[in-house]
Amino acid sequence: MLMKPEQEEQIRRTVDNPKIQLAVYSATARLKEKREEAVASEALPEYQELRTQANRIKKHTLENLDVYLEEFEANVEAHGGKVIYARNGAEVADFILGLARERGVRMLVKSKSMTTEEIHLNQRLEHHHLEAVETDLGEYIIQLAHDRPYHIVAPAVHMTRQDVADVFEKNLADPRTEEPEKQAMIARRNLREKFLAAGIGISGANFLVADSGAVCIVENEGNARLTTTAPPIHIAVAGLEKMIPRARDLAVFLKLLGRSGTGQLLTVYTSFLSGPRRGREADGPGEFYVVLMDNGRTRLLADAEKRQSLYCIRCGACLNACPVYRKIGGHNYPGAYSGPIGAIITPQYEGIAKDPWLPFASSLCGACAEVCPVKIDIPKILLDLRKEVVEDRAVHGGGFVERKAFQMYGWLMRRPKLYAMAGRIAAKMARLPGAASIGPAAKWGSVREVTLPARKSFRDQWREREKSK
Amino acid sequence: MTPREEIFDRVRKALGRKPGEKPAPVPEPRIRIPEIPPERRVALFAGRLEALGGKVYRAAGLAQVREIAAGILEGAAAVCSTDPLLEKAGIPGLTGVAGGFQDEPSLRAACALAPFGITGADYGLAETGTIVTRSASEARLISLLPPAHIAVLPLSRLLTGLDEFYTVLPKPADASSSTVFITGPSRSADIEMILVRGVHGPRVIHVIVVDEEHATNR
Ligand code: SF4
Numbered sequence: 174m175l176m177k178p179e180q181e182e183q184i185r186r187t188v189d190n191p192k193i194q195l196a197v198y199s200a201t202a203r204l205k206e207k208r209e210e211a212v213a214s215e216a217l218p219e220y221q222e223l224r225t226q227a228n229r230i231k232k233h234t235l236e237n238l239d240v241y242l243e244e245f246e247a248n249v250e251a252h253g254g255k256v257i258y259a260r261n262g263a264e265v266a267d268f269i270l271g272l273a274r275e276r277g278v279r280m281l282v283k284s285k286s287m288t289t290e291e292i293h294l295n296q297r298l299e300h301h302h303l304e305a306v307e308t309d310l311g312e313y314i315i316q317l318a319h320d321r322p323y324h325i326v327a328p329a330v331h332m333t334r335q336d337v338a339d340v341f342e343k344n345l346a347d348p349r350t351e352e353p354e355k356q357a358m359i360a361r362r363n364l365r366e367k368f369l370a371a372g373i374g375i376s377g378a379n380f381l382v383a384d385s386g387a388v389c390i391v392e393n394e395g396n397a398r399l400t401t402t403a404p405p406i407h408i409a410v411a412g413l414e415k416m417i418p419r420a421r422d423l424a425v426f427l428k429l430l431g432r433s434g435t436g437q438l439l440t441v442y443t444s445f446l447s448g449p450r451r452g453r454e455a456d457g458p459g460e461f462y463v464v465l466m467d468n469g470r471t472r473l474l475a476d477a478e479k480r481q482s483l484y485c486i487r488c489g490a491c492l493n494a495c496p497v498y499r500k501i502g503g504h505n506y507p508g509a510y511s512g513p514i515g516a517i518i519t520p521q522y523e524g525i526a527k528d529p530w531l532p533f534a535s536s537l538c539g540a541c542a543e544v545c546p547v548k549i550d551i552p553k554i555l556l557d558l559r560k561e562v563v564e565d566r567a568v569h570g571g572g573f574v575e576r577k578a579f580q581m582y583g584w585l586m587r588r589p590k591l592y593a594m595a596g597r598i599a600a601k602m603a604r605l606p607g608a609a610s611i612g613p614a615a616k617w618g619s620v621r622e623v624t625l626p627a628r629k630s631f632r633d634q635w636r637e638r639e640k641s642k
Numbered sequence: 643m644t645p646r647e648e649i650f651d652r653v654r655k656a657l658g659r660k661p662g663e664k665p666a667p668v669p670e671p672r673i674r675i676p677e678i679p680p681e682r683r684v685a686l687f688a689g690r691l692e693a694l695g696g697k698v699y700r701a702a703g704l705a706q707v708r709e710i711a712a713g714i715l716e717g718a719a720a721v722c723s724t725d726p727l728l729e730k731a732g733i734p735g736l737t738g739v740a741g742g743f744q745d746e747p748s749l750r751a752a753c754a755l756a757p758f759g760i761t762g763a764d765y766g767l768a769e770t771g772t773i774v775t776r777s778a779s780e781a782r783l784i785s786l787l788p789p790a791h792i793a794v795l796p797l798s799r800l801l802t803g804l805d806e807f808y809t810v811l812p813k814p815a816d817a818s819s820s821t822v823f824i825t826g827p828s829r830s831a832d833i834e835m836i837l838v839r840g841v842h843g844p845r846v847i848h849v850i851v852v853d854e855e856h857a858t859n860r
Contacts, residue, residue, distance in 0.1 A: 328832070330835075333834060337833055358840075385813050394843065395842035438770045456783050
């Protein structure tokens with residue numbers, strides 16, 4: 174079997190949970206819709222051209238990565254910063270722990286970073302009694318709940334305001350509230366103290382810019398700005414593949430990233446940072462480090478075809494478009510990255526043998542490739558990986574692999590009642606007559622349109638389509 | 643081998659490249675600057691920013707900047723940056739406005755308490771409703787810690803968008819450790835996708851666009 178019984182059971186539970194089905198379905202529907210509006214030809218006539226250019230730039234950068242790494246490093250140093258190379262997560266943690274020890278730092282703040290999620294940085298630091306506080310609202314909730322992110326751009330998408338109220342009540346001194354606005358203000362107050370007291374701020378990087386020695390970070394809340402400004406030391410942790418040649422290339426990437434992720438023309442804050450605070454500047458960190466991490470990336474680089482998996486700018490569009498992600502949710506993917514991008518990079522970072530079912534967690538419908546702003550051919554890579562799994566199994570004596578190599582989607586389809594029921598319950602709950610006008614939902618509706626799941630599920634529509642063929 | 647050497651070695655092996663080998667020619671950057679006349683720019687900028695919950699004002703000269711700022715503040719305390727334009731407009735002289743912070747601890751303490759932060763804007767981007775602040779001219783915390791931000795943007799600094807910005811400033815890090823694009827008030831939708839403003843950064847942003855001819859004539 175490709176999948177362990179516990180994994181099957183876990184997926185069954187997700188599919189069977191109408192609360193999670195509704196939350197994930199409506200959030201992804203909303204993000205999908207926002208993206209579609211933002212890249213529609215009336216809104217952005219140059220969309221396809223931008224995608225082509227983004228793809229071309231990423232391809233070129235990775236093909237010449239050694240040169241850009243050198244250029245990046247030289248420019249960071251010219252601006253008074255330092256570049257650290259880490260082969261794996263342990264080396265990233267060692268560097269941070271070493272610096273914290275030297276500077277006598279006991280608490281640090283973090284802004285959202287999938288890369289540090291990938292290497293379980295918080296656990297590694299906490300193991301050595303260094304407190305690492307997540308500051309993105311969603312990540313903060315997740316951290317307090319001892320949970321893990323559900324979605325690349327919306328980490329707490331599976332939780333309701335009641336869940337958040339429970340988590341806050343258990344962990345914080347503030348009075349209980351189920352209003353998201355008030356919950357956000359509780360987080361603001363509690364985290365403000367942390368920002369001002371922290372000795373180190375750790376961020377990720379959306380882009381590493383070679384000609385500037387700069388990290389570019391996009392966000393909406395301001396926590397990344399605070400993380401990279403308030404503490405005396407800023408450490409950016411990024412995978413090698415985040416490199417782009419020039420600041421000018423951001424004109425292309427920034428236009429694509431916000432629109433593809435959340436339908437925004439630009440996210441609220443885009444920070445472009447290089448080096449520590451300079452002579453006449455009034456504030457900012459006194460020390461600036463960029464940790465460039467490999468952790469499996471160079472292995473991918475070697476395969477000219479699969480190398481394109483490294484083009485990803487983590488916009489999350491492929492998750493929102495994926496019928497499998499929307500059904501099984503984020504936690505059923507092993508590793509930090511879920512959805513179609515997770516299905517192609519996790520097996521390549523960690524080796525195909527660990528979760529051989531992962532490349533099969535797709536219906537190969539092609540929706541992911543269609544929305545990907547950097548044009549990664551995800552279905553093609555999934556097929557290549559499937560082939561590898563099958564070959565690997567054949568070599569290792571799995572003679573009946575062909576028969577057992579089922580599609581995840583097929584697995585769900587073989588449980589028709591369960592699958593259909595979960596989807597229909599979610600759709601019905603949102604359509605109950607009063608659902609949008611009473612209680613907390615009224616507030617929701619007053620701020621924005623309540624997104625309703627399609628009356629007919631994807632599955633129902635699909636069945637009809639199949640019938641009418 | 644050090645981690646650095648090993649990573650370079652792995653990268654070069656994976657790509658079949660030798661140390662010192664020249665890179666393939668880099669694709670031309672894609673820069674397309676739209677033509678938008680200045681008056682249209684202001685309308686576009688205001689429309690974009692207001693759609694995000696920001697407020698935009700138009701001042702004919704510096705005296706009017708001061709008037710508008712006073713109207714927004716209504717006597718509330720504010721921290722003001724050292725931008726010469728703000729000084730010329732007499733913003734630091736308004737009741738409750740503190741400026742001229744030289745050392746970081748006192749700046750930080752003031753920003754943590756003040757309900758308003760007032761800065762200049764190095765540039766504006768009309769297509770997205772964005773203002774650009776650079777640490778070379780503005781303290782970073784003034785536009786970040788207070789719950790409301792007022793920025794003064796000279797009309798001549800209102801660019802069309804990202805493409806023009808990167809043409810004017812192809813290497814933003816050369817003169818400034820930080821260049822930040824601010825597009826509307828701080829926001830989050832992390833709880834049930836419900837929009838909340840002012841999660842960490844300011845929940846309100848006011849931009850006063852000032853006609854520079856009048857500004858410099860004074
Ligand atoms: S693979 Fe493409 S669509 Fe998916 S997160 Fe990455 S960039 Fe976005």
